[in-house]
Amino acid sequence: MSLHVLDTPATAPPSQVPALLHRTGAAGAAILSRWGLLLAFLLLWQVASVQGWVSASVLPPLGTIAGALWRGIVGGALLDDLAISLQRSGLAFASAVGLGIPLGLLMGQLRPVERALDPILQLFRQTSALALYPVFILLLGLGEASKVFVIFWATLFPILLATIGGVKEVDAKLIEMARSYGATRATVFRRVILPASVPQIFVGLRLSATTALLLLIAAEMIGANRGLGFQVMNAQYNFQVPLMWAAILLLALLGLAANAVLVLLQRRLCRWSADAR
Amino acid sequence: MGAQAIARRGEVAVRGLSKSFALAGGRLNVLRGLDLDIRAGECLAIVGASGSGKTTLLRMLAGLESPDAGEVRIDGVPVRGVGTERAVIFQEPRLLPWLTVLGNVAFGLEARGLPPPEAEVRARETIHLVGLADFEAAFPRQLSGGMAQRAGIARALAVRPEILLLDEPLGALDAMTRMTLQEELARIWRDERVTMILVTHDLEEAILLADRVLVLPRSKGERPRLVDVALARPRDRSEQNFVALRRRLMAELSLH
Ligand SMILES: Nc1ncnc2c1ncn2[C@@H]1O[C@H](COP(=O)(O)OP(=O)(O)OP(=O)(O)O)[C@@H](O)[C@H]1O
Ligand SMILES: [Mg+2]
Numbered sequence: 001m002s003l004h005v006l007d008t009p010a011t012a013p014p015s016q017v018p019a020l021l022h023r024t025g026a027a028g029a030a031i032l033s034r035w036g037l038l039l040a041f042l043l044l045w046q047v048a049s050v051q052g053w054v055s056a057s058v059l060p061p062l063g064t065i066a067g068a069l070w071r072g073i074v075g076g077a078l079l080d081d082l083a084i085s086l087q088r089s090g091l092a093f094a095s096a097v098g099l100g101i102p103l104g105l106l107m108g109q110l111r112p113v114e115r116a117l118d119p120i121l122q123l124f125r126q127t128s129a130l131a132l133y134p135v136f137i138l139l140l141g142l143g144e145a146s147k148v149f150v151i152f153w154a155t156l157f158p159i160l161l162a163t164i165g166g167v168k169e170v171d172a173k174l175i176e177m178a179r180s181y182g183a184t185r186a187t188v189f190r191r192v193i194l195p196a197s198v199p200q201i202f203v204g205l206r207l208s209a210t211t212a213l214l215l216l217i218a219a220e221m222i223g224a225n226r227g228l229g230f231q232v233m234n235a236q237y238n239f240q241v242p243l244m245w246a247a248i249l250l251l252a253l254l255g256l257a258a259n260a261v262l263v264l265l266q267r268r269l270c271r272w273s274a275d276a277r
Numbered sequence: 278m279g280a281q282a283i284a285r286r287g288e289v290a291v292r293g294l295s296k297s298f299a300l301a302g303g304r305l306n307v308l309r310g311l312d313l314d315i316r317a318g319e320c321l322a323i324v325g326a327s328g329s330g331k332t333t334l335l336r337m338l339a340g341l342e343s344p345d346a347g348e349v350r351i352d353g354v355p356v357r358g359v360g361t362e363r364a365v366i367f368q369e370p371r372l373l374p375w376l377t378v379l380g381n382v383a384f385g386l387e388a389r390g391l392p393p394p395e396a397e398v399r400a401r402e403t404i405h406l407v408g409l410a411d412f413e414a415a416f417p418r419q420l421s422g423g424m425a426q427r428a429g430i431a432r433a434l435a436v437r438p439e440i441l442l443l444d445e446p447l448g449a450l451d452a453m454t455r456m457t458l459q460e461e462l463a464r465i466w467r468d469e470r471v472t473m474i475l476v477t478h479d480l481e482e483a484i485l486l487a488d489r490v491l492v493l494p495r496s497k498g499e500r501p502r503l504v505d506v507a508l509a510r511p512r513d514r515s516e517q518n519f520v521a522l523r524r525r526l527m528a529e530l531s532l533h
Contacts, residue, residue, distance in 0.1 A: 177371040180339060181436065182359050183388040191384070195375045272375040272416050 060242050068242035069249060078231065078243075082250055085228045088144065089216040092151035096208060100159030101201060107160075108167025109193065125161065129154035130218055137223065147219040154215045155208040162204025166197030199273055202266045209258045217251060228254070286352050287362065287439030287472035289315035289338065293347030296333055306497050307333045310347065313491065313501075317352075317439075320466050320473040322483035324530065325493030331476040332444055334493070338474060339365045339442050351440065361389060364438035368445045370429035372417040378404060379413045382431045389436060396435075403435040404428075407461070423454035427461075434465065440472040448478060459485055463511070480526045484519060485512050492529045502529060 042062060048054050049061045072078030107114045133150045140146040170193050178188045220229025228247045235244035291313040297306045307330040315321050323331050336342040338349055340359040349356040351363070364385070372381045379397065382404055386396035404413055407427045417425055426446065433441060446462075447455045459482055466473050466486065477483050483490045483506075490504045504526060508518055 173367070173369065173371055174373060176341065177365075177367065178384075178388060180341060180359055180365045181385040181388040182361060187388055191388075192373065195373070198375075270375075272418070 057239075057241055060245065064242045065245040065249065068240075069246035072243060072246050078228075078246060078250060081226060081228045081231045081247065082254075084226045085216055085220065085251075085254070088147050088219070088227065089151055089212045092148045092215075093155055093208065093212045095148075095152050096155040096159055096212075097205070100156050100204070100208075101163050104160045104163025104201075105167055105189075105194070105197070108164040108197070109189070114164060114168075121157070121161065125157040129215055133219065133222065142223045147216075147224065150219050151212050151215040155212045158207040158211060159201070159204040162207070163197060163201050166200025166204075167193055169200065170196040199266075199270050202262065202270070206259060206262050206266075209262060210255065213251065213255050213258070286317055288317040288352050289313075289440065289472065289474070290350040290353075291315075291338075291347070292350070294334070294337065294344050294349065295346040296330070296337065296342070296344050308344075309497055311501060313503075315472060315474065316488075318470050318472055319489070320475065320487045322487035322490045323474065323476045323493065324478070324480060324483055324490060324526065326495040326530065327478075329493040329495055331493060335365075335442050335444050335474065335476050338440075339363055341365070361436070362439040364433035364436050364441055366430055366433045366441065366443045366446045368448050370417070370422075370425035372420075372425055372428055372432075374417050377414050377416055378409055378420070378428045378431075381417070381428055382435050385432045385436045400431070400435050403431045406434065406465075407431045421454075423450055423458065426450060426458065430458075430462075430465075434469065437469075438471060440474065441466075443473065443475045443477075445476055445478060447482065455479075455482075462486060467510075480523050480530075481514055483526070484508070484522050485514065490526060492526070504529065 045059060046062050049056050049059050069078070107117060129150050132153065133146070136146040136150050136153070140149055174192050174196065175188055178192050183191070216227075217229035217232070220227035221233045224230040228251050231247040232244055232251070235241070235247060291311055294308055294311040294313075295306075296308045297304045299305075311334070323334065325331050333342065337344050338356070340356050340363070351360065372378075373384060376384060379400055383393065383396040383400035386399060387393055391399070401413070404410055407430055409424060409427050409431065412420065412424060412428075417428070420428065426449075430446070443462075447458050450458065462473075462475075463486055465471075473486070475483070475486060487506050490506060492502045492504060494501060504522075506522065508516075508522070512519060
């Protein structure tokens with residue numbers, strides 16, 4: 001059925017061949033159904049580039065991109081860009097988490113505070129952080145501060161709103177149950193409200209991580225001389241197309257890695273939830 | 278040996294208890310001047326049409342709701358909020374989904390300040406008592422409805438209350454599971470010597486378990502009535518007197 005079946009070594013004892021065929025066949029089918037499209041995409045890219053279906057100067061062969069990536073990493077140029085990009089987005093994301101989760105937990109429990117703050121939060125959230133970037137530059141200068149702040153601003157709201165939502169949606173019946181056993185407010189918070197909000201908080205975290213990367217690239221394209229976002233623009237400007245693709249690839253890997261870490265953390269913390277997989 | 282000599286606690290006195298709620302501009306009187314005495318160790322069932330105020334009464338006994346007028350005294354002490362001598366079993370199991378059965382049963386004990394290691398030991402004993410020993414480590418989503426309710430019952434029993442307050446605890450279960458758990462509640466009541474106050478829609482359940490049945494009227498003009506269940510235990514649902522009493526309660530209910 002799959003390519004792997006054809007690859008099965010003929011050295012297996014005859015009696016085991018059908019079982020082995022079946023097993024490798026099943027594993028091969030699983031791999032193919034998960035990675036097949038990605039492989040096909042890469043294959044198409046390679047063929048198109050080598051055969052000249054598209055201009056190889058815009059879509060270079062994969063080997064050329066890999067070479068540029070390797071040189072960038074070994075030579076340290078791309079590594080520096082990666083480090084500064086990580087620093088900017090990491091600092092902003094950590095600040096947003098550090099402020100957004102505690103504030104959200106508090107606001108979610110204090111209805112009057114939440115109601116009073118909601119309109120302005122909605123307004124802030126709907127105002128694109130990118131549109132505000134020039135304002136932040138005016139206020140904080142063109143250095144690191146404005147870049148970190150614009151990412152922080154954009155990542156704060158998904159976290160904050162998800163946390164507030166999570167707290168507000170905690171089943172009142174569970175809180176009443178805890179209260180019926182004489183649980184104090186602190187105990188109710190620690191043992192009911194907090195764990196119940198965790199899945200929602202993770203929705204916010206994952207959304208924020210994506211946003212952080214988006215804003216990082218935009219901020220670095222507008223006024224930076226280092227960083228992966230800068231490198232994408234810079235390489236394009238200097239017509240170093242393989243380097244441009246290498247930087248793009250690194251950005252994509254960064255996003256994948258951030259998401260993978262969050263998914264792993266979520267699985268650990270939400271093992272109890274049926275949909276945490 | 279000498280069980281009768283132990284001073285039994287868990288006596289409930291209700292005096293002039295009234296409660297109304299704001300409703301569409303006016304007020305809805307749910308209870309008006311209810312007087313009721315429940316003996317220590319008695320099992321009282323509360324029946325009545327939907328909306329007759331059963332849950333409201335139970336919540337006031339639990340201290341989860343405060344009356345407009347009147348008071349509830351437990352062993353002579355007026356009720357102000359929840360208390361350690363009472364435990365509530367709700368219609369839904371209300372288990373915390375992120376805790377195992379063991380964690381859930383220990384939760385009530387821990388909320389009352391017992392150190393976790395001791396809470397765990399006592400939770401284990403109680404889980405055994407309700408027949409969930411094999412499911413200690415299971416999460417709520419892995420339990421059937423009946424098993425989840427058993428865990429909820431264990432959580433309440435673990436705190437060793439003098440008074441168990443149950444609001445249609447078996448109402449959401451299928452008929453077979455309900456019958457099994459009714460027998461189990463009868464056994465728990467007999468062995469644990471608790472005062473049990475049981476809100477139910479099921480007249481058979483009321484007669485099977487209760488010493489007396491409180492019938493709440495639908496119309497607020499009428500007084501609530503108390504019906505004695507003078508049947509020897511263990512009770513048999515198909516026995517003639519059982520059936521006759523059931524018929525009588527049915528008539529009481531439709532009368533109001
Ligand atoms: N918090 C509340 N606010 C307003 N009205 C309420 C509230 N709680 C109960 N009521 C009203 O009080 C009446 C009695 O409610 P209660 O829940 O005690 O009835 P019940 O006898 O338990 O009914 P059921 O058998 O359906 O559970 C109902 O009409 C209900 O609408
Ligand atoms: Mg009710």
